[in-house]
Amino acid sequence: MSSATRNPFSMTCCLRALLEDVSFTGRSLRMVATRPRILPSYQQTRAFTATPRRMQNEAAENEEEDDVDTGPRTITDKYKKLREEDGPEEEFELPPGSRIVPVSPSYFTGNSAFFDSWLTLKDLLYKYQTLPTLLPSEVPRTAWRTLADFRTMAGGTVQASKYKKVRAVLQRLNRIQPDLVPEDLKMVLENYKRPDFAAMQRRRPKIIDRFGRARGAGRRKTSNAEAYLVEGSGGCYVNGKPLFEMFPRVVDRESILWPLKVTNRVDRYNVWASSRGGGISGQAGAITLAVTKALLTHEPLLKPVLRRAGVITRDPRTVERKKHGKLKARDMPAWVAR
Amino acid sequence: MIPRRVVARSSQPSKIISRYTLCLRQQRSFSTETLTDGKASAPKGPLIVDFEEQVKLAASEPSRPSTIPQAQTLGRPLTKLEEYQRLKAAKHASDQIGGVLEDHYKPHELITNPPSPRDITLELLLASGAHLGHATALWNPGNQRFIFGIRQGIHLISLDVIAAHLRRAARVVHGVSKNGGIIIFVGTRFGQERAVVEAAKRTKGYHITERWVPGTITNKDQLLGDQKLRVLNHLDQEIQLTAQQKLQLKKKLAAAAKQDTSKVKVEETVQVPHGFGAVRPDLVVCLNPLENRTMLQECAQYRIPTIGIIDTDVDPTCVTYPIPANDDSLRAVQLIVGILGKAGQEGRLARYEGEAERMEELEKQQKRLAEAQRIKDEATETAQVHKDAEQAASDARQRDLERESLISNR
Numbered sequence: 001m002s003s004a005t006r007n008p009f010s011m012t013c014c015l016r017a018l019l020e021d022v023s024f025t026g027r028s029l030r031m032v033a034t035r036p037r038i039l040p041s042y043q044q045t046r047a048f049t050a051t052p053r054r055m056q057n058e059a060a061e062n063e064e065e066d067d068v069d070t071g072p073r074t075i076t077d078k079y080k081k082l083r084e085e086d087g088p089e090e091e092f093e094l095p096p097g098s099r100i101v102p103v104s105p106s107y108f109t110g111n112s113a114f115f116d117s118w119l120t121l122k123d124l125l126y127k128y129q130t131l132p133t134l135l136p137s138e139v140p141r142t143a144w145r146t147l148a149d150f151r152t153m154a155g156g157t158v159q160a161s162k163y164k165k166v167r168a169v170l171q172r173l174n175r176i177q178p179d180l181v182p183e184d185l186k187m188v189l190e191n192y193k194r195p196d197f198a199a200m201q202r203r204r205p206k207i208i209d210r211f212g213r214a215r216g217a218g219r220r221k222t223s224n225a226e227a228y229l230v231e232g233s234g235g236c237y238v239n240g241k242p243l244f245e246m247f248p249r250v251v252d253r254e255s256i257l258w259p260l261k262v263t264n265r266v267d268r269y270n271v272w273a274s275s276r277g278g279g280i281s282g283q284a285g286a287i288t289l290a291v292t293k294a295l296l297t298h299e300p301l302l303k304p305v306l307r308r309a310g311v312i313t314r315d316p317r318t319v320e321r322k323k324h325g326k327l328k329a330r331d332m333p334a335w336v337a338r
Numbered sequence: 339m340i341p342r343r344v345v346a347r348s349s350q351p352s353k354i355i356s357r358y359t360l361c362l363r364q365q366r367s368f369s370t371e372t373l374t375d376g377k378a379s380a381p382k383g384p385l386i387v388d389f390e391e392q393v394k395l396a397a398s399e400p401s402r403p404s405t406i407p408q409a410q411t412l413g414r415p416l417t418k419l420e421e422y423q424r425l426k427a428a429k430h431a432s433d434q435i436g437g438v439l440e441d442h443y444k445p446h447e448l449i450t451n452p453p454s455p456r457d458i459t460l461e462l463l464l465a466s467g468a469h470l471g472h473a474t475a476l477w478n479p480g481n482q483r484f485i486f487g488i489r490q491g492i493h494l495i496s497l498d499v500i501a502a503h504l505r506r507a508a509r510v511v512h513g514v515s516k517n518g519g520i521i522i523f524v525g526t527r528f529g530q531e532r533a534v535v536e537a538a539k540r541t542k543g544y545h546i547t548e549r550w551v552p553g554t555i556t557n558k559d560q561l562l563g564d565q566k567l568r569v570l571n572h573l574d575q576e577i578q579l580t581a582q583q584k585l586q587l588k589k590k591l592a593a594a595a596k597q598d599t600s601k602v603k604v605e606e607t608v609q610v611p612h613g614f615g616a617v618r619p620d621l622v623v624c625l626n627p628l629e630n631r632t633m634l635q636e637c638a639q640y641r642i643p644t645i646g647i648i649d650t651d652v653d654p655t656c657v658t659y660p661i662p663a664n665d666d667s668l669r670a671v672q673l674i675v676g677i678l679g680k681a682g683q684e685g686r687l688a689r690y691e692g693e694a695e696r697m698e699e700l701e702k703q704q705k706r707l708a709e710a711q712r713i714k715d716e717a718t719e720t721a722q723v724h725k726d727a728e729q730a731a732s733d734a735r736q737r738d739l740e741r742e743s744l745i746s747n748r
Contacts, residue, residue: 179418
């Protein structure tokens with residue numbers, strides 16, 4: 001080895017070292033594995049080596065085996081033929097001034113995965129921000145990649161807040177008039193869209209099963225309910241019990257049968273419902289919603305009537321959470337002098 | 339800025355409309371014709387363009403086929419795209435009508451086409467507000483030599499000092515870029531992002547637009563170790579391996595991994611080995627040193643030169659090459675970073691040029707050597723021929739002598 005080899009910063013030496021490893025003599029191969037590192041100690045851990053550490057270790061193991069076995073069975077013989085085929089070895093010379101530089105211009109941010117995609121999108125936005133846009137309400141619904149998905153795509157860790165910024169830019173780009181979107185932008189946007197979005201959008205059609213049942217599910221407060229509606233003569237069972245037994249109050253019974261009552265179909269359908277959780281009125285409300293949905297499966301044209309009757313909307317009111325510093329959700333502790 | 343010259347304003351708005359519609363139909367602009375025609379006929383004073391004449395002129399010329407579709411000819415309503423094209427054409431046709439503004443400030447041009455270091459003038463710096471400092475109470479006395487005076491309670495920085503320091507900094511960036519150094523542009527204030535990124539792009543350098551992560555230089559392997567590096571030559575191209583080198587590498591890897599040679603794949607170019615570690619910059623340009631103390635301290639620790647915009651409230655010794663200027667005005671900051679970016683770009687191009695020249699020189703030298711070799715070979719060949727001829731002649735003489743002796747003997 002020449003004296004240049006001792007300079008760990010010399011690129012030429014590094015690459016020569018790489019090719020010395022390649023020279024097919026048993027001796028130099030052995031040297032790779034066993035020679036003491038000539039690099040300064042602080043460089044030892046990150047020495048410029050041609051092979052990953054794992055491979056080197058393997059090579060070292062081979063070496064030991066060789067030593068244990070016979071000495072002269074060298075790799076020289078093994079490669080002699082190949083070497084003749086290759087012709088003389090080529091000395092590897094890098095052009096002068098070759099240098100090692102980062103690939104990404106965002107290298108020193110430590111987060112090139114995010115910054116590269118972010119800046120690409122910003123560039124596109126600067127380029128196309130004068131194109132006419134749709135109103136926010138007219139923009140076609142789009143689902144962007146999830147954070148985990150984006151991380152895989154970008155190839156690095158990206159904070160959620162950063163991806164939020166990316167999504168904001170995507171949203172703005174997506175507002176551009178669809179007929180005027182340029183090809184390059186289209187391709188980039190396509191890249192950021194969730195791949196399974198089309199499948200997600202397709203809703204499972206509501207069906208009436210082979211027994212003539214339509215299923216509906218509903219919720220109110222903390223109650224869940226499901227109801228099966230069959231064409232019949234007006235029977236109604238909840239959790240296997242008749243309606244009046246389950247709900248002694250008239251209001252609740254009225255509420256459950258209200259969707260059928262307003263559409264004048266009380267005696268045309270049988271209801272089989274089950275409900276869980278919450279209290280009596282909550283369960284009643286949940287069953288109402290479930291019955292409505294099942295009824296809509298049978299007769300979708302009733303929707304406007306039911307909407308006017310106010311049974312299609314899920315009642316969003318629930319118990320407000322308690323806050324610290326308060327006795328209940330909003331109740332303040334009584335004020336005392338000291 | 340106030341426009342210096344306003345030309346070609348018509349007193350008849352109705353004619354403008356007629357010309358506008360005509361332009362729309364013909365899809366082209368007459369503005370250049372207007373100016374040249376007007377100049378030819380009346381070179382002095384404000385130009386009055388006769389739009390009537392223009393219309394006649396246009397009508398006399400054969401109409402070109404228009405790419406902009408018309409609703410009447412198509413017989414259907416225009417699509418959104420066609421409508422947009424029409425709108426753009428109309429805009430293009432009409433924006434030449436009226437006054438011409440000269441020498442006015444276009445904010446985007448500092449980013450898209452910044453001035454070169456040669457274009458630094460005191461007027462430019464003054465117009466950008468680079469001379470405005472901070473309230474006198476906030477000053478750092480280290481800046482005394484840069485300060486021109488006090489006006490309305492703020493310090494004003496001397497414009498010629500700004501220009502001199504800016505030129506020096508530009509030379510530094512030029513030189514580092516020419517020698518293939520790694521330059522980082524750091525601007526972490528709101529609004530500086532685009533200018534910083536563009537400057538980095540011009541220089542083929544690196545940018546930081548958000549917080550400087552402490553330790554990026556002092557603890558580089560931990561923070562940057564997992565990002566990709568590559569080996570570039572003087573022309574910023576990756577270095578290709580020859581077929582033989584690839585084969586050698588392949589065999590070596592195959593032997594190490596105990597695999598068949600055909601299964602091993604190697605890259606086309608020279609790769610930075612796994613676990614090489616991170617790199618450090620060779621020059622750092624900082625637009626707001628006040629917020630990046632840590633970074634400047636790290637640079638100082640590793641003897642990395644720094645360039646910084648030093649306002650009147652900043653310590654000028656915190657950077658290697660200060661540029662005394664207003665760091666609170668986006669326009670001034672964009673101007674400065676634009677100029678530095680341009681300097682870097684010029685340095686890079688100078689490197690390419692130098693490399694091309696070097697290659698040419700090398701080629702010439704090789705040619706000369708080959709020529710010399712050829713001449714030498716020829717000479718030896720001729721010598722050989724002469725020698726052979728002599729040999730032949732002497733042989734013949736010898737044979738003659740022998741024959742004579744034979745005859746005489748007989």
